[in-house]
Amino acid sequence: MLAEQIRSSSDAIPLFQAYGVELEYMIVHENSLDVAPIADQLLCDKEGNPSEEIELGDIAWSNELALHVIELKTNGPAASLNGLASRFQANVNDINQRLSGIGARMMPSAMHPWMRPDVEMKLWPHGYNEVYEAFNVIFNCSGHGWANLQSCHLNLPFAGDEEFGRLHAAIRLLLPILPALTASSPVCDRQLMPHLDHRLETYRHNADRIPQVAGVVIPEGFYTQHDYCRYILEPIYQTMTPLDMAGVLRHEWVNSRGAIARFTRNTIEIRVMDVQEHPAADVAICQLVANVAKALTEETWSSLVDQQKAETLRLRDIFLNVVDNADETMIIDPDYLHFFGWNEGLCTAGDLWRSLAERFPAEEKPLGDALDTILSEGPLARRIVTSLQGNLEERLPIVYRELCDCLEEGRSFRPSQLNV
Known part of the structure; x- marks a missing residue:
């Protein structure tokens, strides 16, 4: 979201008193499932002119950098995540109904499996x-890393430095294991990738031309606004100045770490989660992540002092392994497991999430059902790989058409139920 709203300290929302969720989906041609760069045909104002955002009650639709991507998001802070999945689903159905009239539909998952960005990418x-053109000039947006990535963002609020320090520490600890739940991008260029979360492997190299922009994806351990701006944001701005003389990109959102502080609205935005096959799965994950983050901020299993000492590079190493193997990644760092109260020896990332999910069960049945599928059958990426059965040429369109149906019908993708 590019529009920034300054929030004064007096009206800042305290920890876990509100939530912001953003879901990105591809628009594809109904018959071929190729990307359809027509988001501006959906995003129109009452006069029929293209608009960057359409507000529909408590849900809004907005554009992204790529013209074939549309974002659904909470229209301002949501007081609760309960009930949100059904409202997102209703908007998904509305969009699909509108798209059906022009031979298109929405596709979920974090990467299109056969998009050719060099010839199919069109900027909004x-x-x-001017922002997108600036990105394009500096980073060349014709590759997968800019043109072919869809994610779920979770925004969590804080009020003041003390809450920011607690929340940032908690989120840094959660980032390395999030792909174990959310990986949904195992295919690119019609090939199985060596990473179940290929989106993140691609994402972390987006800004290699200016390494300060993404760092090592795991944000450095700075816990006050002053230090964060001085040691993370200012080096980005200074390094980019020769390439962005007009200062078009001199904003917090240019920071491409896996979670970024948005001091203009007093939130931290988590960016490492691949989008799932239907909104209930995304909201279920967001609810579990928020509950675990809350427990960390309350020092349920480990002290704030210890959490804030967590070394960035050690967290990065766990993260990279989970990007590759998702839920089956063995966590071999006992100090890391201790942060979450795990004292039973080594475990997989999936084991750790199942333990956490038992402590924080979903509050609505649709969310619980979606999360149970992930925890019992693996993240969406693993289920996609299972369904492909090694025969990508024949089964890619079958599997991804089923994913489109899952999004439209609001149900989880299960390999055992795929009709061939």
Whole structure:
């Protein structure tokens, strides 16, 4: 989201008193499932002019950098995650109904399996285009890393430095294991990738031209606004200045770490989660992540002092392993497991999440059912790989058409139920 709203300290929302969720989906042609760069045909104001955002009650639709991507998001802070999945689903159905009239539909998952960005990528050409053009000039957005990535973002609020320090420490600890739940991008260029979360492997190299932009994805351990701005944001801005003389990109959102502080609205935005096959799965994951983060901020299993000492590079190493193997990644760092109260020896990332999910069960049945599928059958990426059966040429369109159906019908993807 590019529009920034300054929030004064007096009206900042305290920890876990509100949530912001953003879901990105591809628009594809109904018959071929190739990407369809027509988001501006959906995002129109009452006069029919392209608009960057359409507000529909408590849900809004907005554009992204790529013209074939549309974002659904909470229209402002949501007081609770309960009930949110059904509202997102209703908007998914609304969009699909509108798209059906022009031979298109929405596709879930974090990467299109056969998109050719070098020939199919089209930038959003309307409002904020100067921002996208600036990114394109500096980083060349014709590759998968910019053109072919869809994610779920979770925004969590904080009020003041003390809450920011607690929340940032908790989120840094959670980032390395999130792909064990959310990986949904095992295919790219019609090939199985060596990473179950290929989106993140691609994402972390997006800004290699300016390494300060993404760092090592896991944000460094700075726990006050002053230190964060001085040691993370300012080096980004200074390094980019020769390439962005007009300062178009001199904003917090240019920071591409896996979680970024948005001091203009007093939130931290988690960015490492691949989008799932239907909204209930995304909201279920967001609810579990928020509950575990809350327990960490309350020092349920480990002290704030210890959490804030967690070394960035050790967290990065766990993260990279989980990007590759998701839920089956063996966590061999006992100090890391201690942060979550795990004292039973080594375990997989999936084991750790199952333990956490038992402590924080979903509050709505649709969320619980979606999360049970992930925890019992693996993240979406693993289920996609299982369904492909090694025969990508024949089964890719079958599997991804089923994923489109799952999104439209609001149900989890299960290999055992795929009709061939």
